[in-house]
């Protein structure tokens with residue numbers, strides 16, 4: 639159960655607060671359950687290593703997975719893992735204390751990558767690339783040692799869309815962040831169960847649950863400026879044009895290769911007139927009629943155009959929702 643002790647701004651009546659909190663909890667469980675089902679992220683017998691950084695996203699990930707674990711028919715284990723990189727001022731007792739109160743298995747891996755990064759990277763240069771490479775290698779090793787079959791990360795909808803835009807703007811690639819992938823060393827399956835969850839819901843959930851957040855500026859690194867700008871852009875769109883950001887995520891599930899320009903993805907050279915009318919054929923000369931953004935976004939159950947129908951194991955049924 640969610641307590642009514644954490645009112646949102648502008649709300650004061652405990653009944654309203656409890657109702658809103660309960661709605662938020664259901665929405666988070668529904669979105670995470672749906673993503674897990676859609677991409678078969680977790681299956682019977684899995685041992686899922688949940689990477690915890692001490693930020694709102696990974697706390698929420700663990701919290702929601704524990705809720706789904708209690709009621710999903712699939713049997714799976716969760717083990718929380720934090721990598722203490724020995725950044726100055728890192729409060730090493732916060733996560734273990736929190737995890738003990740949850741009563742779930744956990745492992746704290748302590749590796750002084752901070753000193754390595756400081757030694758190798760010249761003062762004033764960004765440390766993130768080497769830091770995250772070292773972190774990745776250590777987490778893969780820990781996953782192997784713990785016998786984890788999946789590694790769960792706390793990236794959410796807005797992280798995915800920011801990555802999509804950054805790759806377009808700066809990398810000249812149409813490439814987001816996959817909800818499920820094989821790790822670069824080929825050994826692990828990495829999953830992102832928060833793939834459908836908007837960041838604003840995670841911010842609220844962290845307040846509701848009063849997670850003991852560890853500030854993310856301990857290493858003194860500045861947030862990637864371009865990522866921040868793109869994040870601001872998405873937040874602004876979300877405020878001014880409700881539905882637009884949701885539709886961007888849906889668009890990633892509705893790709894039409896024949897209407898992009900990647901010759902590796904679609905055989906443009908082989909296009910020939912068939913002489914037969916095509917019901918969903920392209921009008922070519924006409925401007926495409928666009929549906930209203932809000933109308934599409936409201937259709938939450940709209941199935942992706944491609945891909946197999948999903949087996950519902952983790953998602954709430956409409957009666958439960």
Ligand code: SF4
Pocket residue numbers: 765766767769770857858859
């Ligand atoms: S922000 Fe700090 S902890 Fe995170 S990747 Fe960069 S250097 Fe590492």
